[in-house]
Amino acid sequence: MEGIESAAQVTLSLAASLATGRVLFLLIHILGVLCFAYIVAKRMVPLLRAERDFRFDHPLIRLGRVLKFWLGQWKHPRYKLAGILHVFIFAGFIVLAIRAFSVLIVGVSENFVMPGLSGRAGPIYDIITDYSATIVFLCMVIAVIRRLVFKPARYAVPARYGKAHTADAIFLLSLIAILMVADSLFAAARAAAQSQPGPSVETLAAFSLPWILQKALLSTALSTLGKLYFGAYLVHELTFYFLLCYRPFGIQFHVETSLFNIYFAKLDREILKPVRWGVNDEHLDQVKSFGVKTFEDFTWKHMLDFYSCADCGRCSDNCPATAVGRPLSPRFITIKARDYSFKRYPILGSTNNGETNNGAALIGSIYSADEIWSCTTCGACEEECPLLIEYIDKIVDLRRGMVDDGNVPQSLQKPLKALESRGNPYGKMEKKKADWANAKEFQQTCPVKTLGKNNSADTLYFVDSITSYDDRMQSIGRATAKILNHVGENFGILGAAERDSGHEVRRFGEETLFMALRDHNVDAIRASGVQRIVTADPHAYNALKHDYKDVPPVEHISQVIAREVKAGKIKFNPIENGNSVYTYHDPCYLGRHNQIYDDPRDVLDAIPGLKRVEMTRSRDRSFCCGGGGLMLFYEPKEDQRMGVQRVQMAAEAGANVIVTACPFCMVNIEDAIKVAGLEGKMTAIDLAELVDQQIARDVPI
Amino acid sequence: MEILVCARRVPDTSENEIQLNSAGNDIERDELVYSINEADNYAVEEALQIVARVGGNVTVATVGGEDDEEILRREMAMGANHGVLITDEAFRGSDGRGIASILKAFVQKGHYDLILTGIQAEDGGAQVGGMLAALLDYPFASLVNSIEILDGKKLKVSREIEGGNKEINEIDLPCVLSIQTGINEPRYVGMKGIRQVASLPIPTFGTSELGIPPGAVGEAAAKVKRVDYFVPALGKGAEILQGSREENIDKVLELVIAKGGLK
Numbered sequence: 001m002e003g004i005e006s007a008a009q010v011t012l013s014l015a016a017s018l019a020t021g022r023v024l025f026l027l028i029h030i031l032g033v034l035c036f037a038y039i040v041a042k043r044m045v046p047l048l049r050a051e052r053d054f055r056f057d058h059p060l061i062r063l064g065r066v067l068k069f070w071l072g073q074w075k076h077p078r079y080k081l082a083g084i085l086h087v088f089i090f091a092g093f094i095v096l097a098i099r100a101f102s103v104l105i106v107g108v109s110e111n112f113v114m115p116g117l118s119g120r121a122g123p124i125y126d127i128i129t130d131y132s133a134t135i136v137f138l139c140m141v142i143a144v145i146r147r148l149v150f151k152p153a154r155y156a157v158p159a160r161y162g163k164a165h166t167a168d169a170i171f172l173l174s175l176i177a178i179l180m181v182a183d184s185l186f187a188a189a190r191a192a193a194q195s196q197p198g199p200s201v202e203t204l205a206a207f208s209l210p211w212i213l214q215k216a217l218l219s220t221a222l223s224t225l226g227k228l229y230f231g232a233y234l235v236h237e238l239t240f241y242f243l244l245c246y247r248p249f250g251i252q253f254h255v256e257t258s259l260f261n262i263y264f265a266k267l268d269r270e271i272l273k274p275v276r277w278g279v280n281d282e283h284l285d286q287v288k289s290f291g292v293k294t295f296e297d298f299t300w301k302h303m304l305d306f307y308s309c310a311d312c313g314r315c316s317d318n319c320p321a322t323a324v325g326r327p328l329s330p331r332f333i334t335i336k337a338r339d340y341s342f343k344r345y346p347i348l349g350s351t352n353n354g355e356t357n358n359g360a361a362l363i364g365s366i367y368s369a370d371e372i373w374s375c376t377t378c379g380a381c382e383e384e385c386p387l388l389i390e391y392i393d394k395i396v397d398l399r400r401g402m403v404d405d406g407n408v409p410q411s412l413q414k415p416l417k418a419l420e421s422r423g424n425p426y427g428k429m430e431k432k433k434a435d436w437a438n439a440k441e442f443q444q445t446c447p448v449k450t451l452g453k454n455n456s457a458d459t460l461y462f463v464d465s466i467t468s469y470d471d472r473m474q475s476i477g478r479a480t481a482k483i484l485n486h487v488g489e490n491f492g493i494l495g496a497a498e499r500d501s502g503h504e505v506r507r508f509g510e511e512t513l514f515m516a517l518r519d520h521n522v523d524a525i526r527a528s529g530v531q532r533i534v535t536a537d538p539h540a541y542n543a544l545k546h547d548y549k550d551v552p553p554v555e556h557i558s559q560v561i562a563r564e565v566k567a568g569k570i571k572f573n574p575i576e577n578g579n580s581v582y583t584y585h586d587p588c589y590l591g592r593h594n595q596i597y598d599d600p601r602d603v604l605d606a607i608p609g610l611k612r613v614e615m616t617r618s619r620d621r622s623f624c625c626g627g628g629g630l631m632l633f634y635e636p637k638e639d640q641r642m643g644v645q646r647v648q649m650a651a652e653a654g655a656n657v658i659v660t661a662c663p664f665c666m667v668n669i670e671d672a673i674k675v676a677g678l679e680g681k682m683t684a685i686d687l688a689e690l691v692d693q694q695i696a697r698d699v700p701i
Numbered sequence: 702m703e704i705l706v707c708a709r710r711v712p713d714t715s716e717n718e719i720q721l722n723s724a725g726n727d728i729e730r731d732e733l734v735y736s737i738n739e740a741d742n743y744a745v746e747e748a749l750q751i752v753a754r755v756g757g758n759v760t761v762a763t764v765g766g767e768d769d770e771e772i773l774r775r776e777m778a779m780g781a782n783h784g785v786l787i788t789d790e791a792f793r794g795s796d797g798r799g800i801a802s803i804l805k806a807f808v809q810k811g812h813y814d815l816i817l818t819g820i821q822a823e824d825g826g827a828q829v830g831g832m833l834a835a836l837l838d839y840p841f842a843s844l845v846n847s848i849e850i851l852d853g854k855k856l857k858v859s860r861e862i863e864g865g866n867k868e869i870n871e872i873d874l875p876c877v878l879s880i881q882t883g884i885n886e887p888r889y890v891g892m893k894g895i896r897q898v899a900s901l902p903i904p905t906f907g908t909s910e911l912g913i914p915p916g917a918v919g920e921a922a923a924k925v926k927r928v929d930y931f932v933p934a935l936g937k938g939a940e941i942l943q944g945s946r947e948e949n950i951d952k953v954l955e956l957v958i959a960k961g962g963l964k
Binding site: 285290403404405406407408410412413414416417418420421422427428429431471510511512513516 | 713715716717718732734736779886887888889890891892893894896897946
């Protein structure tokens with residue numbers, strides 16, 4: 001060795017070595033930034049041609065959600081390993097972002113120190129970054145091993161959706177690993193060089209990646225270290241810009257877009273997107289085309305959703321339609337749209353050959369009609385998505401487009417026509433709507449008023465079509481009426497004046513018909529003069545609560561029961577059959593869509609002697625029974641019924657009675673019990689029926 | 702290709718409870734809901750698909766009253782270019798031949814290459830298509846379940862034969878075809894579509910426009926008259942299962958197996 005130099009001299013010589021590349025580095029900076037700016041500008045083109053979407057309100061609430069879902073990574077730990085890995089990687093990225101910028105600047109201005117990190121904060125920050133780089137590097141190693149060895153099922157790409165995404169994922173993970181190594185090597189080479197003349201000036205965080213590399217480089221010649229220092233910098237810079245410019249081509253674009261995607265995410269998830277933002281109902285007739293037919297009919301936020309998907313597969317992993325082999329996978333609703341967008345709006349060359357009109361119809365090209373009709377709008381995908389990507393609005397918008405084009409399955413046309421002419425999907429006579437309540441024996445024990453000129457009440461029991469007309473579900477109607485009667489509620493029904501709530505009509509894309517049903521019901525409800533509404537049908541509940549305007553407040557019967565149990569107005573006889581084990585199935589439109597999870601459970605737990613178990617999939621991870629309303633008429637292509645999987649889940653939990661709180665769940669679950677061959681071993685009962693059965697009527701209230 | 706579809710408004714069998722009136726000569730019509738005769742709807746869809754392939758216009762005509770405008774609008778919302786209401790007090794009570802004569806007079810007022818009817822009206826007798834062809838001296842094919850345009854002058858049509866077989870015919874234009882349901886999948890007509898055609902004019906044609914002499918059609922000229930209408934009494938061999946749904950299902954299965962229908 002040609003004489004040991006002082007630490008200061010070493011630093012100078014390293015700086016000088018880096019300075020030789022100053023012009024090159026500057027060039028890479030400029031090229032990299034320009035390239036990224038160009039790509040982002042190109043990616044913005046479809047967003048600017050997209051439909052409107054009002055997402056600029058409530059900045060504080062939106063910031064709060066950014067803190068929770070973006071910075072706080074709220075949804076991630078729902079998947080333990082992947083979630084925690086991601087939290088670490090995300091935290092690492094946030095920490096390293098500042099370092100990455102200062103390192104980039106060091107290349108062109110050797111003595112640059114990030115403002116705020118010149119004093120004591122500097123070394124502390126350095127230690128944190130050393131560990132961050134190490135953690136991110138280790139996470140990458142684990143992630144690659146997961147992808148290659150453990151291959152979680154949700155990453156698999158079914159053949160009909162194209163090739164596996166594994167190679168791309170590993171390529172990107174490796175690039176990040178390289179970035180971490182280069183970053184650490186840069187610090188290690190510098191520290192190793194400085195430690196040669198004597199006591200080290202810089203201390204690296206013990207056992208961190210830079211620290212290990214530094215130990216390995218301790219006896220390396222200074223000149224080699226200089227080259228390493230230079231090389232590490234170059235690799236870091238090239239990798240950094242390559243990643244920056246490559247990410248907008250695939251799943252890692254979410255690194256850039258997630259912040260915006262979460263900021264602009266829908267605030268009122270329960271409320272369906274209007275047919276067109278900024279056009280109110282009265283002017284809807286002037287809108288020529290309804291819904292999404294071509295890519296440009298999506299709103300800009302929905303396109304941003306497509307860009308933001310990280311391909312994590314959680315949506316489809318929870319999608320009941322995917323689980324039973326229907327031709328729908330929410331993940332690929334997004335991936336296919338993104339691929340289409342990238343093809344239609346290429347980075348190089350002019351956008352779709354200079355066409356100014358919209359592209360081809362999406363149905364029949366990237367999506368099939370069956371795929372879009374397969375969704376039950378249960379909301380499991382949206383509940384899971386860490387990036388708050390919206391699916392229901394897109395599905396409904398695509399359906400609106402199909403309905404507008406007349407592309408509706410024959411099996412749905414009859415019930416829709418019947419809803420138009422008779423106000424219910426079964427085509428039954430309006431005058432028979434109250435038949436369930438008018439049976440003589442029942443009227444004697446529990447009189448139900450039909451509201452009208454001569455009859456008024458405080459509370460309206462909104463029955464809806466299935467409970468009014470279906471023989472089996474009428475029992476839920478009678479149980480509900482008896483409960484209301486028991487607690488002394490002054491209530492009545494609309495009878496023939498009640499039309500279907502239109503909940504599924506709207507979700508199946510027939511907005512105009514929905515509006516007619518809604519307007520009729522709103523008029524009838526207001527004319528009845530009631531103060532509040534109760535329903536035992538979560539779909540009607542959701543419609544009245546979120547789709548209707550200017551109607552009195554609405555409650556689901558489970559809320560009423562829970563309140564009356566607490567108030568002591570409802571007391572229960574103990575369950576007599578000691579062998580019954582109950583489990584509660586959360587209806588999608590009561591649970592996920594309206595967060596009513598506890599009231600039904602509290603009611604069950606108030607019944608003496610009732611043994612209750614939870615299914616693995618419960619509360620916000622409840623598994624859809626198969627869908628309600630018009631979904632009962634649709635004939636999906638599927639390997640198995642959703643309900644069958646659901647009753648098997650109940651059996652696995654050790655239950656032999658499934659309690660639900662929705663007439664559609666009852667249809668699906670009772671059918672499924674038979675299909676699954678569990679007749680005699682499993683039964684289903686509605687919460688209202690169970691309560692009615694167990695109410696202690698002789699106890700004074 | 703100029704296509705005329707003759708359509709009719711009928712009580713919708715799936716959305717009504719059909720009951721006899723007290724006089725016993727017709728059904729109770731007070732609370733009925735009506736819609737286009739199902740087979741006619743298939744005919745309109747087929748016409749629209751033909752026009753989409755080879756160009757032209759689709760006209761839908763019905764013989765009836767003001768209430769029947771409803772189905773014309775529905776078919777216009779579906780995509781038909783014109784709706785025509787053929788209406789006159791003098792047409793009331795016409796039999797099948799009378800309706801065919803009225804339609805013949807209307808056809809001769811225009812130039813149609815192809816005339817489609819449904820195979821039969823749900824409350825009718827499957828008469829009008831064939832009679833219209835005969836009155837016009839046009840060739841006729843019934844029970845048509847596919848149409849292919851060969852050139853400007855000929856069609857290749859397939860007819861459904863009892864037992865599910867198919868017969869392929871060539872037929873010269875102009876011609877009359879009666880369309881079997883299932884020939885296509887009719888598109889959905891939503892409320893929005895109907896609203897959008899709500900203000901389009903629907904021309905009406907009566908005896909004077911069509912040049913039909915008074916007394917040639919209508920009740921007086923009808924040679925087929927309905928004298929009774931009844932629900933047939935249950936015959937022997939018909940068994941009505943009176944149990945609960947579950948019991949009935951079991952019973953049906955048992956019977957089907959007993960008769961060798963299921964093995």
